[in-house]
Amino acid sequence: MLITFLGMDPYMAVGIALSSDVLASAISAYTYAKNKNIDIKNGLIMMGSVLVFTVVGSYVSSLVPSATMGNFSVFMTFLLGIKFIVRPVMTTKEAMQGVSAKKRALQSLVCGMMIGFICGFVGAGGGMMMLLILTSVLGYELKTAVGTSVFIMAFTAFTGAASHFAIGGMPDWTVWILCVVFTLIWARIAALFANKATPRTL
Structure with a gap:
C-alpha cells in the first residue's frame, strides 16, 4: 500500500x-500461543534458515530496479488473495499429525530458505508467502499456519528491517511511527478475532 497509494520508493x-x-507479529504470536495454535518446534527450525536468507533477499532486492520490485510485491500479494478465494485451507490439526517429525523438520528447513529470501525481498509480501507455503506445501491447519508464520515473522521482520535500513538508510519517521502504531493495534484485534473464528470464516 505504501508503494501503490503513497508512491514511496519500494x-x-x-x-x-x-x-x-x-x-x-510478536503480539499476534503471543495470542496464538495462548490458544495453542502455533508449532514452536518446527517454527524454530524454519526460523534458522529463514533468518539467513532474509539477509540475502534484502541484499538482492537492493540490486533490483525499483519498478520491478514494486510490481513483484503487488503481484505476489494479489496472487495469495486469489489462492485463498479459489482454494481455501480446510486442513485439520488431526490431518497434520499424519506427517512424520523427520519429514516435517526437513520440509521446514528447505521451505525456510525460500521463505527467508522472499521475506527479505518483498517485506510484508514475504509474510504472506510464508502463510501460502505453510498451508499449501507443509499442509498446516490454517490457524496453526498463521500462528507459526507470525512467530517466525517477529524475528525475520526485525532482521530484514535492520538490513534494509543499514543498506538503504533511515525511513521517513512520521510514516514509520504511524505504520508501527496502527499495525500493532489492528494486529492485536485481528489475532483475537481469528482465534475465535472458524477456519471457514478465516
Whole structure:
C-alpha cells in the first residue's frame, strides 16, 4: 500500500513494512500461543534458515530496479488473495499429525530458505508467502499456519528491517511511527478475532 497509494520508493517501503511487522507479529504470536495454535518446534527450525536468507533477499532486492520490485510485491500479494478465494485451507490439526517429525523438520528447513529470501525481498509480501507455503506445501491447519508464520515473522521482520535500513538508510519517521502504531493495534484485534473464528470464516 505504501508503494501503490503513497508512491514511496519500494526498497524503503519494504523496510517500513518489515519494521512494522516486528511488534505486530510478536503480539499476534503471543495470542496464538495462548490458544495453542502455533508449532514452536518446527517454527524454530524454519526460523534458522529463514533468518539467513532474509539477509540475502534484502541484499538482492537492493540490486533490483525499483519498478520491478514494486510490481513483484503487488503481484505476489494479489496472487495469495486469489489462492485463498479459489482454494481455501480446510486442513485439520488431526490431518497434520499424519506427517512424520523427520519429514516435517526437513520440509521446514528447505521451505525456510525460500521463505527467508522472499521475506527479505518483498517485506510484508514475504509474510504472506510464508502463510501460502505453510498451508499449501507443509499442509498446516490454517490457524496453526498463521500462528507459526507470525512467530517466525517477529524475528525475520526485525532482521530484514535492520538490513534494509543499514543498506538503504533511515525511513521517513512520521510514516514509520504511524505504520508501527496502527499495525500493532489492528494486529492485536485481528489475532483475537481469528482465534475465535472458524477456519471457514478465516
